[in-house]
Amino acid sequence: MDYFIELFFSGLTRGSIYALIALGYTMVYGIIGLINFAHGEIYMIGAFTAFIVATVLSVYGFPLVSIVIISGLAAVVWASSYGYTIEKIAYKPLRHAPRLSPLISAIGMSIFLQNYVLLAQTSDFLPFPTLFPDLEFMEPIAHIIGTTDVIILVTTIVVMVLLTLIIKFTKIGKAMRATAQDRTMATLVGINVNNVISATFIVGSGLAAIGGMLVAAHIGQINFYIGFLAGIKAFTAAVLGGIGSIPGAVLGSFVLGLTESFATGYVSSDYEDVFAFSLLVLILIFKPSGLLGRASNEKV
Amino acid sequence: MKVNLRGKLLTTAACALLALSAPALGVAGDTIKFGVAGPHSGDLASYGLPSVNAAKVVIDKVNAKGGINGKKVEMLIEDDVCKPEIATNTATKLVSDGAEVVLGHICSGATKAAMPIYKNAKILVMSPSATSDELTLSGDYPNFFRTIAPNAAQSPAMIDFAVDKLGLKKIAIIHDKGDYGKPLAEGAKKYVEKTGKGQVVLFEGITPGAMDYSAIVQKIKQSGADVVVFGGYHPEASKIVTIMKKKRLKTKFVSDDGVKDDTFIKVAGDAAEGVYAAGPQDNSNNPQAAEARAEHKAKFGSDPGAFYDGAYAATVAILNAIEKSGSTKLADLKKVLETEKVATPVGNISFDKNGDAVGVGFSMYVVENGKYVVVK
Numbered sequence: 001m002d003y004f005i006e007l008f009f010s011g012l013t014r015g016s017i018y019a020l021i022a023l024g025y026t027m028v029y030g031i032i033g034l035i036n037f038a039h040g041e042i043y044m045i046g047a048f049t050a051f052i053v054a055t056v057l058s059v060y061g062f063p064l065v066s067i068v069i070i071s072g073l074a075a076v077v078w079a080s081s082y083g084y085t086i087e088k089i090a091y092k093p094l095r096h097a098p099r100l101s102p103l104i105s106a107i108g109m110s111i112f113l114q115n116y117v118l119l120a121q122t123s124d125f126l127p128f129p130t131l132f133p134d135l136e137f138m139e140p141i142a143h144i145i146g147t148t149d150v151i152i153l154v155t156t157i158v159v160m161v162l163l164t165l166i167i168k169f170t171k172i173g174k175a176m177r178a179t180a181q182d183r184t185m186a187t188l189v190g191i192n193v194n195n196v197i198s199a200t201f202i203v204g205s206g207l208a209a210i211g212g213m214l215v216a217a218h219i220g221q222i223n224f225y226i227g228f229l230a231g232i233k234a235f236t237a238a239v240l241g242g243i244g245s246i247p248g249a250v251l252g253s254f255v256l257g258l259t260e261s262f263a264t265g266y267v268s269s270d271y272e273d274v275f276a277f278s279l280l281v282l283i284l285i286f287k288p289s290g291l292l293g294r295a296s297n298e299k300v
Numbered sequence: 301m302k303v304n305l306r307g308k309l310l311t312t313a314a315c316a317l318l319a320l321s322a323p324a325l326g327v328a329g330d331t332i333k334f335g336v337a338g339p340h341s342g343d344l345a346s347y348g349l350p351s352v353n354a355a356k357v358v359i360d361k362v363n364a365k366g367g368i369n370g371k372k373v374e375m376l377i378e379d380d381v382c383k384p385e386i387a388t389n390t391a392t393k394l395v396s397d398g399a400e401v402v403l404g405h406i407c408s409g410a411t412k413a414a415m416p417i418y419k420n421a422k423i424l425v426m427s428p429s430a431t432s433d434e435l436t437l438s439g440d441y442p443n444f445f446r447t448i449a450p451n452a453a454q455s456p457a458m459i460d461f462a463v464d465k466l467g468l469k470k471i472a473i474i475h476d477k478g479d480y481g482k483p484l485a486e487g488a489k490k491y492v493e494k495t496g497k498g499q500v501v502l503f504e505g506i507t508p509g510a511m512d513y514s515a516i517v518q519k520i521k522q523s524g525a526d527v528v529v530f531g532g533y534h535p536e537a538s539k540i541v542t543i544m545k546k547k548r549l550k551t552k553f554v555s556d557d558g559v560k561d562d563t564f565i566k567v568a569g570d571a572a573e574g575v576y577a578a579g580p581q582d583n584s585n586n587p588q589a590a591e592a593r594a595e596h597k598a599k600f601g602s603d604p605g606a607f608y609d610g611a612y613a614a615t616v617a618i619l620n621a622i623e624k625s626g627s628t629k630l631a632d633l634k635k636v637l638e639t640e641k642v643a644t645p646v647g648n649i650s651f652d653k654n655g656d657a658v659g660v661g662f663s664m665y666v667v668e669n670g671k672y673v674v675v676k
Contacts, residue, residue, distance in 0.1 A: 003518065003522050006518040006521075006522075007515055007518055009514075010512070010514035010515040010518055011515070013512060013514060014511065014512045014514070014515075017511055017512065124563060125534075125535050125538070125563060125567050126567070127566050127567045127568075127569060130569075134546075142546070142547070142548050143521075143547050143548045143549075146546045146547070148546070149514075215511055215512075218512065219511065219512065219539050219542060219543075220538070220539075220542045220567065220568070220569065220571075221535065221538060221539065221542075221567045223535075225509070226509070226511075228509075229509045229510065229511070230511055233511075260515065261514070261515040262515075264515035264516055264519060265515055265518060265519050265522075268504055268505075269504045269505060269506050269507070269515070269516045269519070270477070270504060270505040272506075272507055272510075272515075273507060
């Protein structure tokens with residue numbers, strides 16, 4: 001039973017990591033129907049920003065709490081500005097082009113950003129500073145779930161709830177939903193669609209940056225390539241949960257994380273990805289729009 | 301079209317001329333032509349240049365004493381930049397310049413590309429650094445020798461160390477499913493089964509680049525293993541040891557040359573302490589090695605670089621074989637190399653029928669206070 005619980009929490013940690021990235025995918029898809037392949041790179045840039053700021057601050061001997069807050073904010077701001085700029089440069093000019101064009105543009109952006117960080121920074125793995133020290137009272141259960149795991153889990157849940165509230169009750173949230181339903185109609189009733197899309201990219205990128213920082217602090221290392229696999233897995237999770245749906249992205253991420261964890265624990269880690277993607281295929285066969293996705297025939 | 305054809309004819313003629321002139325050059329020499337090939341420029345030059353220095357140190361010493369069997373040794377130095385596509389040109393150049401023996405190449409990939417050319421020319425090649433198993437164990441290259449142990453030798457070294465030295469019997473073998481790590485892990489498993497030493501309680505591959513290895517770490521704990529033997533490179537190893545520390549596992553971690561890298565210690569930090577890794581044999585207690593290093597210092601005014609000991613040993617072994625056999629023919633050299641022991645910085649070595657040096661192996665290193673030190 002202990003083993004089961006240990007695997008369960010491993011899966012939850014993994015799931016929450018996927019969720020923070022998957023939210024960005026699903027939001028962008030929901031609004032403009034684009035799979036933003038550069039999203040994994042935004043996550044990586046967030047992690048790098050946090051790394052640089054945290055390293056500099058710790059050299060100057062700032063207290064840990066302020067390092068976490070400042071580097072977190074810097075990562076969010078920096079990554080968001082990247083998200084905003086990418087949308088303006090790579091996607092906006094192609095908004096009325098055939099659907100394949102922005103997709104290719106997204107893949108190009110992803111490769112560009114990877115190589116940019118490779119050249120501007122380094123190809124080596126870098127040690128990420130310990131941002132979250134192990135708390136004393138967690139010690140008895142540290143072998144099951146560590147302090148960082150709890151922080152990741154709690155952050156994911158808080159972020160998801162906040163996001164849901166924003167989308168349900170605020171003005172910009174309503175505008176987002178309207179744009180998602182029908183862009184032309186939204187324009188006609190006076191919504192500035194460009195601003196809404198920008199806001200979506202900014203929020204999604206900020207979330208990815210938080211994810212990047214948390215994951216890097218969890219595994220203690222980063223390099224320019226971390227965004228690729230993270231992006232692919234989170235995208236899978238978003239599709240699993242029903243792309244375009246926010247609770248769906250979180251649910252899909254947890255399902256994916258738990259599946260991988262149990263597959264590793266009870267079968268073999270050689271087949272971790274095989275299980276993850278078989279599950280994806282199975283779910284899509286029976287529920288083509290994902291676990292919580294709506295059937296996409298509402299646009300007339 | 302006409303011009304084109306004439307161009308081709310001309311090149312063909314030039315090639316034929318070149319080909320004809322090559323053997324003529326080779327025969328003419330009253331020196332022994334000693335080829336040295338490896339990366340001497342580019343980003344991997346630091347792997348190749350120490351070998352050039354090693355050859356210079358040994359050959360100058362030999363020439364000062366009047367050469368070998370009355371002949372002076374002449375060095376032919378060619379750069380392959382560690383690139384397979386360039387290494388074939390390097391090899392062709394050396395063969396056509398009449399090299400009778402070759403020290404090199406340095407990188408496994410470049411060596412593999414160059415070997416067929418030397419094989420056709422029946423030239424002895426000895427590398428101080430190419431560790432690919434195929435080079436000796438496949439039997440494809442009867443003219444290839446080396447003074448470094450093949451990758452495959454790490455598997456028994458890791459298991460022997462874990463079982464005999466650390467006294468740990470329950471072994472979890474983990475690998476990264478890659479070209480380097482997986483064969484090492486499989487070799488380790490086979491070795492455990494063959495020798496009956498210890499017991500493999502877990503054998504698994506992990507996905508490189510995955511964001512979190514908690515599940516596999518929990519599985520290691522569940523398997524009751526005393527020691528993890530890992531085949532792969534340092535990025536995965538550092539993630540695993542970090543998570544192992546977070547999950548409060550006391551299991552020992554033994555790994556390969558791919559982990560014996562300072563980046564591993566830098567990235568894994570505290571979690572790296574107490575990790576064991578195999579690395580090229582430590583020669584610091586060998587008086588020959590100390591002498592070789594002193595000679596380098598006297599000649600170049602600096603400490604030698606990577607693979608210096610191995611290159612020094614290879615040069616000594618080759619020249620010894622030439623002296624003893626009085627010939628540079630492959631068959632004659634081979635006989636001496638396989639039967640006679642010669643004292644070198646990497647030990648008192650002879651070569652087995654595959655071309656691997658007998659008595660050259662791996663040493664185990666442990667991370668202590670943020671540094672790899674040899675386990676005594």
